Every structure is written in structure tokens, then in C-alpha cells.
Amino acid sequence: xxxxxEPKVSFRDVHIAFGAKKVLQGxxxxxxxxxxxxxxxxxxxxKSVMLKCMLGLLNPSQGSIKIAGQEIVGISDRAxxxxxxxxxxLFQYAALFDSLPVWxxxxxxxxxxxxxxxxxxxxxxIRKLAQVGLGADVADLSPSELSGGMKKRVGLAxxxxxxxxxxxxxxPTTGLDPIMGDVINDLIVDCVKSLGATAVSITHDMASAxxxxxxxxxxxxxxxxxxxxxxxxxxxxxxxxxxFIHGRAEGPIKMEVRPE
Amino acid sequence: MIEALAAIGRLFLGFLRAxxxxxxxxxxxxxxxxxxxxxLRAxxxxxxxxxxxxLPVVGLTAVFxxxxxxxxxxxxxxxxxAESAVATIVVIGITRELGPVLAGLMVAGRVGAAMAAEIGxxxxxxxxxxxxxxxxxxxxxxxxxxxxxxxxMLPLLVFVADIIGVxxxxxxxxxxxxxxxxxxxxxxxxxxxxxxxxxxxxxxxxFGFIVALMGCYNGYxxxxxxxxxxxATTNAVVSASILIxxxxxxxxxxxxxx
Numbered sequence: 001x002x003x004x005x006e007p008k009v010s011f012r013d014v015h016i017a018f019g020a021k022k023v024l025q026g027x028x029x030x031x032x033x034x035x036x037x038x039x040x041x042x043x044x045x046x047k048s049v050m051l052k053c054m055l056g057l058l059n060p061s062q063g064s065i066k067i068a069g070q071e072i073v074g075i076s077d078r079a080x081x082x083x084x085x086x087x088x089x090l091f092q093y094a095a096l097f098d099s100l101p102v103w104x105x106x107x108x109x110x111x112x113x114x115x116x117x118x119x120x121x122x123x124x125x126i127r128k129l130a131q132v133g134l135g136a137d138v139a140d141l142s143p144s145e146l147s148g149g150m151k152k153r154v155g156l157a158x159x160x161x162x163x164x165x166x167x168x169x170x171x172p173t174t175g176l177d178p179i180m181g182d183v184i185n186d187l188i189v190d191c192v193k194s195l196g197a198t199a200v201s202i203t204h205d206m207a208s209a210x211x212x213x214x215x216x217x218x219x220x221x222x223x224x225x226x227x228x229x230x231x232x233x234x235x236x237x238x239x240x241x242x243x244f245i246h247g248r249a250e251g252p253i254k255m256e257v258r259p260e
Numbered sequence: 261m262i263e264a265l266a267a268i269g270r271l272f273l274g275f276l277r278a279x280x281x282x283x284x285x286x287x288x289x290x291x292x293x294x295x296x297x298x299x300l301r302a303x304x305x306x307x308x309x310x311x312x313x314x315l316p317v318v319g320l321t322a323v324f325x326x327x328x329x330x331x332x333x334x335x336x337x338x339x340x341x342a343e344s345a346v347a348t349i350v351v352i353g354i355t356r357e358l359g360p361v362l363a364g365l366m367v368a369g370r371v372g373a374a375m376a377a378e379i380g381x382x383x384x385x386x387x388x389x390x391x392x393x394x395x396x397x398x399x400x401x402x403x404x405x406x407x408x409x410x411x412x413m414l415p416l417l418v419f420v421a422d423i424i425g426v427x428x429x430x431x432x433x434x435x436x437x438x439x440x441x442x443x444x445x446x447x448x449x450x451x452x453x454x455x456x457x458x459x460x461x462x463x464x465x466x467f468g469f470i471v472a473l474m475g476c477y478n479g480y481x482x483x484x485x486x487x488x489x490x491x492a493t494t495n496a497v498v499s500a501s502i503l504i505x506x507x508x509x510x511x512x513x514x515x516x517x518x
Contacts, residue, residue: 057389081395089393095386099378113395158394168393 006069008033008166008198009054014063014073015222016049023049024060025222036192036199038213038230040206040244042253045219047202048092051168054200055087056080067166085113088164088197090188092171094155096143102129102154103139109162128157131194132187149180153187160191167192169201173208185211206245209233218244220253285477292397292404299405306409310371310468311417317370318363322421325358326350326428334437346437347447350429355452355460359422360414361508364467367414368500372475375406376496379479380489388480403480407472414468415461422460459515466511467504474500 007030014027023046031037041047052058053065056072065072067083088109096105104111106128107121116124126136132153143151152172159167172188173181185208192199192212203209209216210230217227218241226238233245243251333349379402382388391398426448433439475496482492 052389055389055393057392077397084393084395087393089390091386091390093385095390097387097390098381108396109394112401 041219086165088159089168094151292399302405311413322425323428326425330429330432348451354425360463375475376479380482380492410468410472414464418464
């Protein structure tokens with residue numbers, strides 16, 4: 001049994017650079033078990049890079065990332081495999097496998113990583129689809145036959161199919177209309193709560209951040225410049241946060257008009 | 261001056277980086293092909309895609325090649341009264357050289373391009389990252405089945421292409437060049453040696469490996485959206501074709517140099 005006081009996810013002084021461009025410059029962030037943390041920040045500030053570092057898709061040049069107390073920076077692919085089984089992820093554009101029908105997408109983690117037979121996995125996939133508001137008639141469709149909102153729902157069903165301990169959400173409402181965005185936010189909250197999972201989301205949609213986050217962290221120029229409870233975000237006096245949540249052009253955040 | 265040298269240096273370093281990347285990718289691919297677990301369903305699907313669906317294009321290539329070969333050899337050999345060698349030269353030419361090389365090139369165009377496009381699209385739409393998050397090694401799930409299937413199916417395809425190619429020569433030989441059917445077949449069989457067929461099949465296996473490897477490699481490292489996938493597809497076909505021709509020489513040299 002893991003220590004409930006130990007962070008489920010812990011970043012310590014994480015740095016990463018691509019050539020001369022320093023993307024993360026000393027990230028420190030703890031996410032406690034069962035907590036939902038939303039990382040906000042402008043485009044190109046390194047939010048997606050943070051998630052990819054957690055998954056081992058990118059290797060930080062410096063610092064430590066621990067998942068349930070286990071260091072994941074610098075470990076082998078083989079050692080990372082059992083850790084990855086604790087994760088579920090909803091990708092920005094769902095990243096469904098085109099070559100597989102919807103139910104096989106949802107059941108992929110069960111059939112491939114957990115060795116569940118296809119016969120046993122199908123009803124589980126249909127149950128997970130129902131959990132995100134999709135009927136069994138969708139199960140045999142191809143991802144190309146789905147709308148953007150449906151793809152997100154299927155992506156969410158896939159993310160929760162293996163009952164993960166940590167769920168990552170990469171811009172969950174991008175490309176959706178506000179109503180569908182809110183539906184997805186509600187589903188995310190329901191799914192995370194019902195699983196008792198820890199959630200890390202990245203977004204620049206403030207409505208989404210307020211709804212799905214217990215705590216919000218703001219990323220700017222590769223550093224966490226503010227973090228606090230989601231409900232205090234409106235009243236905090238951090239100038240970066242205030243400029244970001246009100247979408248003002250004037251303020252300490254200067255938008256790059258061309259890459260460095 | 262210094263800028264020009266720096267540009268050359270950058271180019272050279274980029275070339276070395278690409279060689280290193282390809283070497284590591286090849287070693288990874290071979291190691292995943294050699295170690296279980298195997299995704300048998302994926303291998304089966306790829307075998308059908310690479311082998312069965314390539315049959316029409318490879319068969320048509322083989323039959324026309326056999327027909328042209330018979331005509332050309334008849335034309336050439338008649339200059340020194342050696343027309344009777346047509347059947348023998350057609351079968352040796354097809355089995356040793358033209359069967360595997362043309363099948364390899366056709367499959368590079370059909371299958372290598374499709375692999376690069378499919379894997380490249382998976383890369384730019386984050387499907388490969390999604391595989392990793394679902395505890396599935398992309399090398400095991402995507403690369404190994406394609407490499408294994410292509411290495412097994414190309415020899416089978418070439419074997420069929422050899423038969424069709426010889427049949428093409430037979431049609432022209434008997435219908436247009438006046439050969440007696442029985443004599444043509446006897447000349448085909450009598451002078452054909454096992455090594456002729458074996459070298460062709462060994463080449464085919466090597467070409468299958470090359471086609472799948474270059475398709476997967478270029479797709480796996482593609483970036484930049486639709487344009488990147490397009491470039492990956494082109495590079496897959498061009499690099500596979502050149503490597504097929506280079507490997508053809510190396511294997512021929514290895515088998516027949518004295």
C-alpha cells in the first residue's frame with residue numbers, strides 16, 4: 001500500500017532543452033494521490049513536454065520525476081513498462097488507431113498489455129464506452145466515422161479502460177465547441193472521481209481548468225510561476241496568472257512572434 | 261569561406277547522424293524480430309498485405325519481363341546462331357536476377373511507400389506515442405511484424421514471379437518465335453540449377469527486409485505533418501530501391517565470385 005502522504009507524481013528541478021531552446025528550466029511540482037492538477041500556460045511553454053517526460057517519451061537532461069516514489073528518469077524501457085501500466089492518457093486529438101474499430105481502440109490496453117482475450121475485452125470496452133455516453137452501436141465503427149467530440153469520448157474510454165492510477169489529459173477540450181467541451185469536462189471529472197485516480201491535465205482553456213482541477217499550476221518560460229487551489233485562481237495576485245486568465249495582451253507575458 | 265566550410269561540416273554531421281540513427285534502428289528492429297512476444301495477428305495481416313495483394317503487380321511485371329526477355333534474347337542470339345539458348349537464358353535471367361530485383365522494386369513502390377505513409381501518419385497524429393502509453397512497444401507492434409512478414413513473403417512472391425516470368429517467355433517462344441513447346445520446356449528445366457533459384461530467393465528475402473526496414477524507418481522518424489509524411493514516403497521508395505540494387509550486387513558477388 002502506497003503512503004497517502006507521498007506524492008503520486010513528483011517533478012524536481014526538471015530541465016530539458018531542444019538544441020539551444022530551453023523548454024523546461026527547473027520544474028518543481030507535486031501531485032498528491034487522488035488529486036487533479038491542471039497545468040495552464042500559453043502555447044509553446046512546455047506543457048506537452050512535461051507530459052511526455054512523465055511518460056518517458058522525452059528524457060529530461062537534468063532533474064528527477066517520480067511516479068509513486070519510483071524514479072523514472074534514466075531508467076530502461078523494460079523498467080518503465082510496469083510504470084506505464086499505471087497511466088492512462090487522453091491525447092489532444094484523441095490519437096485513435098485508424099486501423100482498428102472503436103471497441104478495439106478502447107480495449108487495446110487490455111488485450112495488448114494485460115493479456116485479456118478479445119472475447120473478454122469486448123464487453124469491457126462496451127461498458128467503458130457507455131461510461132463516456134456512447135452506445136454499443138459505436139463499437140464497430142472506424143475512428144474515421146466519428147465526430148471530434150465522439151473521438152474525444154472514445155479516447156477517454158481508452159484512457160480509463162485499464163483502470164489506471166494516473167490519468168493524463170492533453171488539451172482535452174481543444175477543437176470542440178463550448179458545449180461539447182463542457183460535456184467532456186464533466187466526463188473527465190466523473191471518470192477520475194469514480195476511479196479514484198490522480199489526474200494531470202494541461203490546457204489553456206480556463207473553463208476546463210476551473211472545472212477539472214483541484215489545483216492549478218501556471219507554466220511560463222519553462223518554470224512553474226504560480227500554483228494554488230483552483231478556486232483561488234480568480235483572486236490570486238500573480239500578474240502572470242491574471243494576464244493569462246483574462247487573456248490580456250498587456251502584462252508580464254510577452255508573446256513570441258517568431259521562434260527563438 | 262568559413263560559412264561555406266561550416267555548411268559542408270553541418271551536412272557531413274547530418275549524414276553521420278542519419279547513418280547512426282539508421283544503424284540503431286536496424287539493430288533494434290532485428291532484436292525485436294528475434295525475441296518474442298510476437299504479434300501473430302499483425303504478422304498475418306502484413307503477410308496478406310505484402311504477399312497476396314502484391315501478387316497482381318508482381319505477376320504482371322514478371323509476365324511482361326519474361327516476354328520481353330525472350331524476344332530480346334532471340335534477337336541477340338540469332339546474330340551468332342544461338343537461338344536455342346533462349347529458354348535457358350530466360351529462366352536463368354528471371355530466377356537469378358530479374359525476378360527478385362523487379363519484384364523488390366515493385367514491392368518497394370507499393371508496400372514500402374504504404375508502410376512509410378501509415379507509420380508516418382501514426383507518428384504525426386501521436387498514435388505511436390499512444391502505443392507507448394498503452395505499454396505497447398512500437399517496435400514490437402509496428403516494425404517487427406512488417407519486417408518479418410516482408411522477409412518471409414518476398415521469397416514466396418518471387419517464386420511465383422519466377423514461374424510467371426518463365427511462362428511469359430514460353431508464350432512468346434512458342435507462339436511467336438516458333439519454338440516447339442516440349443523442347444522449350446526441356447531446355448528450361450535441363451539447364452536450370454538449384455543455385456539459380458536459391459540465390460534469387462535469398463536476394464528476395466534480403467530485399468523484403470530492406471523494403472520493410474526503409475518503409476518503417478522513414479515513417480517512424482517522419483515529422484512536420486502532411487509534408488513530412490510525403491517526404492518520408494518518397495525517401496522510403498528511393499532509399500529502398502537504391503539499397504536493393506546495391507544489395508543485389510553484394511549478394512551476387514558473394515554467391516558467384518570465384
